[in-house]
Amino acid sequence: MTATTDVSAPGAGAATTDSPPVVRFAQVNKTYRSVRAVADLDLTLYPGETVALLGPNGAGKSSTLDLLLGLRHPDSGRVEVFGTSPRQAIVRGRVGAMLQSGSLMRDVTVRELVGLACELHPKGHPVDEVLERAGIAEIASRTVNKLSGGQEQRVRFAFATAGASDLIVLDEPTTGMDVSSRQTFWGGMREQARQGRTILFATHYLEEADAVADRVIVLHRGRVLADGSSAEIKAMAGARRISFQLDGPLDETALRALPALTGIEISGRTVRMRSTDADATVHAVYGLGLYPQGLEVTGLGLEQAFLAITDAAGGTAPADEEPTR
Known part of the structure; x- marks a missing residue:
């Protein structure tokens, strides 16, 4: 599965392959000690x-973002951002990044800190x-340490x-945010997408990926394991959920x-299953002489599909695959 056709997420701008790529990883490798965090990675945005x-x-997400942002350099292969090196693209103001690690200046106000970022950016906003x-805006006068x-x-x-x-580029952007703040945040990101910007975000909130992304890339041991729309990723898992209750x-x-x-889970009288052929499974249930009540057959959600694919x-990969920034 690839994202080579025009797609759009809710509120997002249409993606196109007619223009030159924004990001290109070509046979990129990165090793820390004896562990390969990124392995022959080919990826184009x-x-x-x-x-x-x-x-x-430990799948290689943070290492991939670090390479894209020029925070680390590949052992082999090539990373290009807008046809240049990551550093050149950043110096020209073409890349904005939100990382989950790294400290903020503590004894300045929010306005002073954000104002500095706007002044330093080659194409800064007010x-x-x-x-x-x-x-x-309502906490602009508050010091960062508060x-x-x-x-x-x-x-x-x-x-x-x-x-x-x-x-x-966003690394776990909504960690620590409440539900309302997360909704506001993604509203802002949809507006950025509508303006034609490319958005790349790593997240553990799979419902966010399902709701926001028009393309989902699953990394495993530094390689692309799956790449496509959310619906395609769900279909790739090749399973459906079956649930019912039994008397007797x-x-x-x-x-x-x-x-x-x-997969099957039995809890009291409730039976929950995963099946690659729901019709055959349900037919066999009746063949056992059972009469399921409240029978439901549904597709896997993105989270269940993700778990099925990675399992x-x-x-999981070794815990020490990705070093601290």
């Missing part, structure tokens, strides 16, 4: 895409506009959007032997 980067802990967009974790995240978002960058005695052995089953690929 196009203008106007909103892309979610998913993967279990500070009041940036503060309003990030939802921190902020909550969610408020600090919104200040980092202000940094990422302090100027007219063409690519915005339960024969767990017979239930676990049903055809096409990839099939061998689970």
Whole structure:
């Protein structure tokens, strides 16, 4: 699966491959000690895409973002951003970034800190506009050391959007935010996408990826394991969910032997299954002489599909795969 056709997320601009790529990884490798964090990675992002980067802990997400932002250099292969090196693209103001690590200056006000970012950006926006967009205008006079974790995240978002960058890179952007702040944040990102910017974000909130991204990339052990729309990723898992209740005695052995089953959970009288052929599985349930009540057959959500795909690929990567920035 690839994102080579025009797609758009809710509120996003249309992606296109007609223009030169925004980001290109070509056979990129990065090793820390004896562990390969990024392995022969080929990846291309196009203008106007909103892309979610998913993967279990240690999959290579942070290392990939570090390479894209020029914070680290590949051992081999090539990383290009707008046809140049990451450093050149950043110096020209074409990239805005919001990282989950790194300290903010503590003894200055929010306005002073964001104002500095606007002044330093080659194509900086007015500070009041940036503060309003990030939802921190009401705390502009507060010193940074008085902020909550969610408020600090919104200040980092202000940094990422302090100027007219063409690519915005976000690493776990809504960590620490409450539900209302997360909704406000993604509203702002949709507006950025509508203006034609490319958005790349890594997240552990899979419901955000499902709702916001028009393209989902799953990394595993430093390689692309899956790449496509949210619907395509769900279909790739090749399974559906079946749930029902049973009266009378339960024969767990017979239930676990049903055809096409990839998982089963029995809790009291409630049975929940995953099946690659729901029709065959349900038919076999009736074939056992059982009469399921409240039968439901649904597709996997993105979270269940993600777990199925990564489990099939061998689970999580070594915990020390990605070093601290």
